[in-house]
Amino acid sequence: MATDNQVPGSVGTSASLSLRLGQTIFSSASLLFMSLGVEFYSYTSFCYLVTIMGLVIPWSFTMAIVDGYSVLVKCPIRQPGVLLIIVVGDWVLSILTLAAACSTASVVDLLLRAENPYCPPKFCSRYQISAAMAFLTWFLSMASSLFNLWLLPSL
């Protein structure tokens, strides 16, 4: 059991805490950059991104608090049931985040290529940054899910 605790990135380690903090920061940045442009209601993909980020932010924040508490009291969560919920939650959210990021990126690409000036340059760069932040969120969320999945069979 002592070696299991050393899996870096699994729940209750400081690596996991930094992954969760990264997810929270990137998803909040993605939401902010998208919401600062007022025109996002016009596009389905942008509304979808905002919705998903509204799910990811509380999840990542809660997990960051759990990790921080586990690091402080040095008592990581090792119940298979709880770990399974965390793995499945991370996995579903990372798939949804990937879908939102791809949709946003492809719509921004289309808007930039259109002949008519569909989006002012100021808004378009914001949308691009938002999509990039969503991709980073997906990457960190997938990493969290994989690290915890790696731990699961050993319990």
Place this chain on the structure above:
Amino acid sequence: MATDNQVPGSVGTSASLSLRLGQTIFSSASLLFMSLGVEFYSYTSFCYLVTIMGLVIPWSFTMAIVDGYSVLVKCPIRQPGVLLIIVVGDWVLSILTLAAACSTASVVDLLLRAENPYCPPKFCSRYQISAAMAFLTWFLSMASSLFNLWLLPSL
């Protein structure tokens, strides 16, 4: 080992063979519906979908042949190394397929909502069917990956 062989959907079972055949059929249909419309070169997302489907079709077809052979000779693959390659390959391809499907779906949605008639109705419905087929391919590919991943720790 006899019970491991009973995991439905893992490599070398008839369930896996039907999953692979489904992937081949749906990805080919997605490619055909997209390629029949001649205008797909104009959009990055559509070119990306065609590229990814060009990767998924040979992979699924090869795996279908491997499964068919395993079912016939009743000797499924159980080397952990080979199984790991199959799981990782399925996983990467399913992520790429999901990204392509989301991009295509969001671009089609945007084209349909544009004021200018960007795409004739005939082409747009083809693009929609292509995106739906790509989503089905993603679902089956993810199922294959999960079934094989389930088998992996028991080897």
